[in-house]
Amino acid sequence: MPHDDHDHPHALLPPDPALRVKALETILTRKGLIDPAALDEIIDTYENKIGPKNGAQVVARAWSDPGFLEALRADATAAVKDMGFYGRQGEHMVAVENTPEVHNMVVCTLCSCYPWPLLGIPPGWYKSDAYRARAVREPRKVLAEFGVTLPDETAVRVWDSTAEVRYLVIPMRPEGTAGLDRDALAALVSRDSMIGTGLAVAP
Amino acid sequence: MNTRPDPVFEEPWHAQVFALTVHLNESGQLNWSDWAARFGATLKRHGLSKELNGGSDYFAAWLETLEAVLAEAGAAPRHETETMAAAWEQAYLSTPHGQPVKLNSTG
Numbered sequence: 001m002p003h004d005d006h007d008h009p010h011a012l013l014p015p016d017p018a019l020r021v022k023a024l025e026t027i028l029t030r031k032g033l034i035d036p037a038a039l040d041e042i043i044d045t046y047e048n049k050i051g052p053k054n055g056a057q058v059v060a061r062a063w064s065d066p067g068f069l070e071a072l073r074a075d076a077t078a079a080v081k082d083m084g085f086y087g088r089q090g091e092h093m094v095a096v097e098n099t100p101e102v103h104n105m106v107v108c109t110l111c112s113c114y115p116w117p118l119l120g121i122p123p124g125w126y127k128s129d130a131y132r133a134r135a136v137r138e139p140r141k142v143l144a145e146f147g148v149t150l151p152d153e154t155a156v157r158v159w160d161s162t163a164e165v166r167y168l169v170i171p172m173r174p175e176g177t178a179g180l181d182r183d184a185l186a187a188l189v190s191r192d193s194m195i196g197t198g199l200a201v202a203p
Numbered sequence: 204m205n206t207r208p209d210p211v212f213e214e215p216w217h218a219q220v221f222a223l224t225v226h227l228n229e230s231g232q233l234n235w236s237d238w239a240a241r242f243g244a245t246l247k248r249h250g251l252s253k254e255l256n257g258g259s260d261y262f263a264a265w266l267e268t269l270e271a272v273l274a275e276a277g278a279a280p281r282h283e284t285e286t287m288a289a290a291w292e293q294a295y296l297s298t299p300h301g302q303p304v305k306l307n308s309t310g
Contacts, residue, residue, distance in 0.1 A: 018214070018215065020266060023287035023291060027278075034227065039226055042225050110239060163236040
């Protein structure tokens with residue numbers, strides 16, 4: 001927002017939707033239905049504390065700890081909760097593993113359901129009509145736009161998230177990473193690789 | 204469709220309306236499945252006339268849905284929201300640049 005006009009006679013007027021949001025906040029606060037401090041805390045959490053680094057730790061552990069991988073397959077929600085990742089929009093999480101045979105990709109055709117405790121807030125493109133409509137219809141084309149080209153023999157499976165079930169893609173572990181510890185492995189795991197629109201990168 | 208990292212929220216009001224909705228859900232005033240269904244329906248309706256982007260279009264649909272839900276519940280009737288938004292607009296217009304904007308206590 002431009003803010004360089006110091007001769008402006010009055011405070012910079014926010015756009016109409018911002019005024020409407022402020023109106024809702026004021027009304028609900030005055031009625032005692034919301035706590036404004038709680039709103040600040042929620043924003044701070046998603047802007048600064050929760051993001052794809054959480055999911056990357058889960059993936060790195062799944063790659064290096066067979067017992068954890070089994071637990072993740074059996075009950076992903078419980079397995080990641082043990083690592084401290086739980087809460088809003090993470091009540092029922094499912095991990096889907098990429099293999100040479102199957103590449104998994106996640107979308108929400110309804111709105112933008114997403115595993116917040118593991119990946120934070122979804123990126124703009126995940127919420128766009130372009131992605132939401134095309135991920136199901138032409139996944140290989142969408143993947144190509146993300147720079148991902150899969151061998152013909154790899155099937156693409158698209159998972160449609162809902163308000164009840166959220167998916168985390170476990171990308172394939174890159175070649176040449178045998179000696180890496182878990183933190184080094186986690187650094188190879190991008191947000192997009194856990195949505196299925198990217199791959200984990202070799203170091 | 205690009206893949207560069209985006210800020211979590213493009214505009215402050217996107218963050219505010221998001222947090223407001225999450226807070227209403229957590230305080231037991233909004234069921235998330237119902238919310239997702241209503242919001243999805245708004246997105247679908249808006250998407251008939253144009254291809255929605257995942258930023259301002261997306262949050263415009265979000266705000267419209269939340270206003271409708273809160274009006275139906277009686278928590279924030281339409282006329283109250285209109286009046287309050289106008290009061291905020293007036294507060295901005297009557298506050299000298301650089302001063303904190305405060306709502307007139309009768310607003």
